[in-house]
Amino acid sequence: MGKTDDRRPGGATRRAFMTSALAGGAALAATGRSWAEGDPLITEIQDWNRYLGDGVDAAPYGMPSAFEADVIRRDVPWLTADPVSSVNFTPLHALDGIITPNGLCFERHHAGTALIDPADYRLMINGLVDTPLVFTMSDLKRFPRENRVYFLECAANSGMEWRGSQLNGCQFTHGMVHCVMYTGVPLRTLLQEAGVRTSGKWLLAEGADASAMTRSIPLEKALDDCLVAFAMNGEALRPEQGYPVRLCVPGWEGNMWVKWLRRLEVGDKPWAQREETSKYTDLLENGIARRHTFLMDVKSVITSPSPQAPVTHGKGPLVITGLAWSGSGTISRVDVSIDGGRNWKTARLDGPSLPKALHRFYLDIEWDGSELLLQSRAMDEKGYIQPTKDELRAARGVNSIYHNNSIQTWQVRQDGEVENVEVS
């Protein structure tokens, strides 16, 4: 072990591989003949065991260990015309559990991050309501609140993979997703405050940034489980996630989760805005496109091993882990295959199982060092089963852009390196 491979794409991957290879080398040396007395990391007094560390005044807002410097959002410059209307990716390969750290949640902006002082923030409700209203931040924080854990997945997550294997790492193929606990006011509460008229059937949500993002949402959904959120994972929203206020539309495509939310308009028909006509419509092979494809379907991915998280420890016990989620509710089961889908074993779900949230799964195996073709297949509480890419392509062709929830395959080679592949 410990051999690096220059053919490996991805600097993150290479660095991560070398770091783990070095660590593995030290461990080997420690148990080898060079130090008959024992591992010098144990037998010799280490600096951190002798000298003082930072005081409590060193980091008023703490950051991860410097040794985790590779666990960062990454972007793919060729995907978009510029970095302002663009996307970056959550480092799923390096995370565990179901909660995404705030600083690692992927970003998707259409006109950059708006910077808004909460004192300048206003939310308007207008349209088919009894009383058009304006709220301040202070007003919003006086309404009864809810705390809910939800995944937010970009409709275009895995969209670059419709035609085949392209990006080498689950950060890039599946990292337009995050999952945090939101604190906010039910949208229903705010709409009731304005008084929705019986003719109201749709809601337009609008952002305050320079893209003035707008989406039409069926009023039924708005009155069901949507949240007007001002906190994520216990602290204020991050600027790039809509500070000070964003909309949460649980289980539905991320584009609808309007950030820097400034206006909610009740109407009797959808508005056919740019983001629900030109974009976020799904072209089929016959030239007809689906619109209003709101739901994010049942999906999963193995996050480790994966191209950025190769196997560096050799044969023996191996933890296969990943994430599963469904816009329809909870995940009831995840099956894992190590032979490209010929045979499956049901994995173990661990941690909270919450509706419309990420679920963590594990399959613990003994790896004999032979090549593996890893796949995961999720089922949700409604009985929907994650399809293969070929099944989706048979139904839709390859130009849908959005809503690719197909089964991912990773090839684990005998040297432990992992690659994004397609199999038949």
Add this chain to the structure above:
Amino acid sequence: PPHGTYNLGRRATDAEVAAWDIDVRPDGTGLPVGQGNAIDGEALFTEHCAACHGDFGEGTGRWPVLAGGQGTLTNDRPVKTIGSYWPYLSTVYDYVRRAMPFGNARALNNDDVYAITAYLLYLNDVVTEDDFTLSNENFGDIHLPNEDGFKPDDRLEEPEYAGKAEPCMSECKRGPVKVDMRAAVLDVTPDADNGEEVGSGSVD
């Protein structure tokens, strides 16, 4: 006067609603009174838009193509533009007015947006006269070619979902599984040493 259950917030004034509520629907609801012609639109487009979208809406670099592409929606690589793909003219007016030019949104007045919209119709051969004037009066007469090109979400009727059958657990494929495609062959994943890779596809 009190409102709602909590009586929080205050009534929005008419001026406030007018300032923010500028959305336009396919039936024309929300269109302001005004007009503009394609000739003026060409000049405005050249000044405010062509640097990214090209002189004729053909797009520069990876910036969006606004014109052309008619008849390509069943091609291997469709060209989706206002003329080939967008269903409604209202979206053009609304989006240009709310979000363009990129980096200087809301800089165009209502008549400017009518003029640019008229020019975009001309670039897409939806109107043929270069002095075509678009206004709130004749807006509803214009229909884009792909208006009927959309249908509701029927994903759950696709066979892979509709079945909801218990999935196969063992010996699900005959013979060994073959690898058909590899990401490393394309080699377009960003690398710390080299950000120059270019793959196919894009994020819209």
